[in-house]
Amino acid sequence: MKLDTITKTKLTTKLISTSFNQLLETDIESVLLIERQSSNNPWTQTQLLESIKNPVNLNYSLIYKSEIIGYLIAMPVIESADILNIAINSSYQRKGFGKALIEHLVQALNKRGVNEALLEVRQSNFSAIKFYLALGFKEISVRKNYYTKNSNDPSVKEDGIIMRLEISTTNKT
Numbered sequence: 001m002k003l004d005t006i007t008k009t010k011l012t013t014k015l016i017s018t019s020f021n022q023l024l025e026t027d028i029e030s031v032l033l034i035e036r037q038s039s040n041n042p043w044t045q046t047q048l049l050e051s052i053k054n055p056v057n058l059n060y061s062l063i064y065k066s067e068i069i070g071y072l073i074a075m076p077v078i079e080s081a082d083i084l085n086i087a088i089n090s091s092y093q094r095k096g097f098g099k100a101l102i103e104h105l106v107q108a109l110n111k112r113g114v115n116e117a118l119l120e121v122r123q124s125n126f127s128a129i130k131f132y133l134a135l136g137f138k139e140i141s142v143r144k145n146y147y148t149k150n151s152n153d154p155s156v157k158e159d160g161i162i163m164r165l166e167i168s169t170t171n172k173t
């Protein structure tokens with residue numbers, strides 16, 4: 001068997017064992033664990049619970065082998081949606097799960113007639129920026145000094161990069 005065939009077979013097997021659920025308040029422990037180990041600036045439990053409870057939001061958990069290994073929180077408003085948070089358990093990163101979550105969201109947005117997804121990412125979060133670029137997001141603007149970079153010294157700031165994904169009929173499944 002050729003190497004790329006083996007890789008594709010592995011990926012297909014992985015995606016077959018993958019499912020998406022609505023994120024629930026009862027998932028908070030799993031979500032907090034992933035949030036704290038995957039982010040340098042983790043959301044608090046209160047922030048996560050408020051987003052999970054907000055009925056406007058689209059919130060998904062990604063289940064692999066019966067375990068929550070990632071989640072996504074997005075807020076659709078009319079024809080646009082803000083991706084507020086996405087994270088994959090660090091042991092499962094670079095295996096296509098983040099991409100699968102975004103694709104799942106895009107399908108849901110498409111059905112609602114939403115035509116763009118927007119997000120904001122710290123300038124220093126190079127891996128996330130590369131991830132979004134690989135998925136077709138484009139940088140559209142910069143929010144100067146938007147984030148506090150160092151929690152010990154609130155005067156140290158960094159820029160936020162605003163990125164946009166156009167959701168066209170070509171994304172329809």
Ligand SMILES: CC(C)(COP(=O)(O)OP(=O)(O)OC[C@H]1O[C@@H](n2cnc3c(N)ncnc32)[C@H](O)[C@@H]1OP(=O)(O)O)[C@@H](O)C(=O)NCCC(=O)NCCS
Nearest residue numbers: 038087088093094095096097098099121127128130131134
């Ligand atoms: C950003 C994040 C969600 C990506 O999830 P993931 O499952 O690791 O990403 P995928 O495996 O689906 O990556 C898809 C493609 O994106 C690009 N990519 C992803 N991570 C990358 C990295 N660290 N460096 C370079 N490219 C990367 C690659 O092109 C990758 O395809 P490839 O692996 O075939 O080369 C994950 O790294 C994460 O949880 N980071 C911590 C939380 C965070 O920063 N969230 C974003 C806040 S704005």
